[in-house]
Amino acid sequence: MAMKHTDHIQSLTNVLKACAQYNDDLKYKQPMGYMASVLLSYFDEEETFWMMNILLKEHGMRHVISGSMVPMFYHKTFGEEMGKHFPKLRQHLEGEGVHVIMYAKWIWDTMFVYILPADSISIVWDYFFWGSNGRGIEVLFKLTLAMMRILEPTLLQLRLPQFFTLMKRPPVDTLELVQLARGVVLSDDTIKILRDKHTALAMVDLLQQQQQAQQQHDGKHPDTSSSSSEPQANKVPHSALTSASTPIHDQEADDDIGEYDDDADSTDVMSSASLGGALNQQDSIDDDGHCPDTDHQQQQEQLEQEKKQEELRKHESLLRLKAEEEAAAVHSRKSSCTIC
Template sequence: LREEFQCKEDELTASKEVIKVLRQQLELGSREQETLIKLYANSSNENYTRMLHEKDKLLLELRNELYMCKLQLESTQHRRCSVERELDELKDQSSLYQEVLREKDRLLMSLTNELHDIEEEKKEEQATIVQAEQAEENACRAQITKMAEEIQQLKDAVAAFHVQNKFLNQEILELNELRWNSEERERQLIIKCSNAEARHYQTQSKLLFLLKELNSPQEGDAGVQAIVGQLLEEAMQDPTVPKEVQDSLQSSDEVYDLYGFNRKWGKECDIVVSKAENLKRKSESISSKMQDPLQISWRVKWENYRANLAPGRPLQKTPELKALIRSSIPQEFRSQIWKGCVEFLVAQERAEKGPGYYEDLVMSPSTTSTYDPAVKQIELDLLRTLPNNRHYETPDAPGINPLRRVLLAYSRRNLIVGYCQGLNRLAAIALLFMTEEDAFWCLVAVVEYIMPRDYYSRTLEASQVDQRVLKDLMAEKLPRLSAHLEANKVDLSLFTFNWFLTVFVDTIPAETYLYIWDVFLYEGNKVLFRFALAIFKICEAEILAQEDYMAINRYLRTMPEKITDIRQLAQVAFGDLNPFPMRVINAKRATHMQAVKEQLRKLDEIRNSLPGRKALECSSPVSPDDPSK
């Protein structure tokens, strides 16, 4: 600001000089004017006029310059006043800052004095702490000395306990050795007993086959035949045979397996041969269980899981349970595990509906009309459901009435689906392992939770979509087989459509599709693709060996009967076919769903254009299980 003020003063001085010069010029002009006046008298008019004009012009310029100088002078004076005011303000601020600095100096001195006092106090405290630490160190030394004495005493005690423990360990080792020897002897005895039991069943079987052979009529052997007949009767009523075998020999139950399926369905059966084969199967079963370490390990794992399962508490989805279920569920545990898998899905809805929901559905009449086509269709299909199972083989069989009630209850619950193809088989399988109400909720879980929407609708949209997805997956996972079927114009869905709709029931051996149900109820609909592709992969070489359309069709009709090795099926489905991400299946389903809907829309347009459509709509529905269809 001082520099600026100095500049302004310089400008003011310069302006004064300019004014002084202008005044001098003005005086000079005045003198020239006087000169001109004098000259006027002695000059002509023309010269006078020109001279006067030039002087006027010069005078005007001088006046303008004078005016400009005055303006500059006024501006300079205004700026000077402003600068002086600013200078005064700055002087005031400078005084204020000097006062603040003096105050801060006083505060700094005060803080310095306080800091000095604090440092002095800290020195005194440190001296006190040092004295306290020395006292504490002395106390610690005394305590350490005391603890050292105690440690020495404990070491002596540990040494004594070590000697005692060594003695006890020796005793435990000896006892373990004795226990191991005892268990080994017990195991050897069990093996011997099992081998003896297996040999006994083999001998029984061979004896029955031999007596059957000898019992055939021959000329001149009437006496021998009578003796052989007596031996045959004695063999079938041998009191030394175990009770369960005796019961098997004295009844017709040997033709049924554990689940009630008739082993001789569609075959002529000789009772003696059947009993012999039954004994042979028992012998082979006992031998395999004793010799297969995987079978033993599998049962031990399931028994351990069952033992650790809290009674009354629902199952929890864990990797351990998933691995166990993929290895198949033992028959005695299947009912509990299936029920637990269903509860994963329907527990909340079942609780909301209340305990009397199923009974209300069973007892309530149809709400659709006085004539319910589902009732008639269910009655027609009851005896077509698993006719090879003792629970459904006759109108008076124990499973017929529960099956009827479950199907009627579901048709009244879900009016959109009502009764559809395949539901009778799903309910029948559930009834083999569950109570009637649990089987109903199992059917609910399969149709409404596990399977995609519209899987069992009138148009079977989702079922058709899954067949197209299966075809795509086969092209990716089994390209050679897919190309072979495509080249021979084989429609895969003719064989696999029913696999998916009934979850493989009645298409492959019972033991195999029950294993598929184990995994299906726990993991969901995706495993149907795994198992379908696994079946084709197992039989791929034989299918490729068929050279024309008819040969391939004949083979595919009997192919599912060959799938009896559950371990092989599981290995292929969950090992060889990986990876199998669900997002890929969902993406393929979304793609094909649009095409299927468009195709169904066109079919509806064609139906609507038919003149006899109303008559067709009024006709009674045809059962999907009807052989005359």
């Protein structure tokens, strides 16, 4: 049993390191450990790696667990939707000082793994894969609303401390939860807001992929593939699963764990082409050990990279502003209709 547990820990370490390298912009996030641990109960390391890729990229979980402003946007939108379905419950929770971010974050980040029994998680995840259609956040909304419907009579009687005690292991039947979630209908306003946000994030991801492709073409990051599309040969990136011998020092860290890539051996990140180019540059190095042409080229590439990143940030800001303006417009129309 101890050997089996040790093997599972090593497999989990290998998968998380591979995901951190493959998703260079996301690196490692703590919720990834919960996801990978569940998937390893059903798949081997390589299959788990690709299933993680599907969750993070195709179903949008990368945005749910990211450290950006996107999760806060989702929390705010869910709070408004919850007020439409359970106005008394929302008023009671807010009166007790319980806000959406206090429970939705760790429920969504771990895809209900944190609060439901391990033997029932597969039922929830089956529904997630079946119903998300690339928009996992909508399924998370429905599952959470269904859980609130089951727990509403109890929650209305609880104060702040008892709320969190209950939510750590809520008395919910998983089959009933999924059945209710399938019947949840989100409001038109919420669906529009979520899908507009999904479109905006997809545009940002596309720009990032184009930028990374340009970097690869320029030889900046050979043999790395951060694009959301699968590699043509379906091969796991080099130095990922097959060379995951370096242990993860702190799996509780949220953002720093992926930074070990910067100190990795050059053989893990350089292709034979880049090595050949490095050898060819030796002829142009002067007596002081400098290569003027290479230094100038690197400076130009750095300036160009900074310019592209600035353009990307501006574009993302515009998309976020547009989404917020549309949300405000929807709220304004709703208010005016209510007044009428």
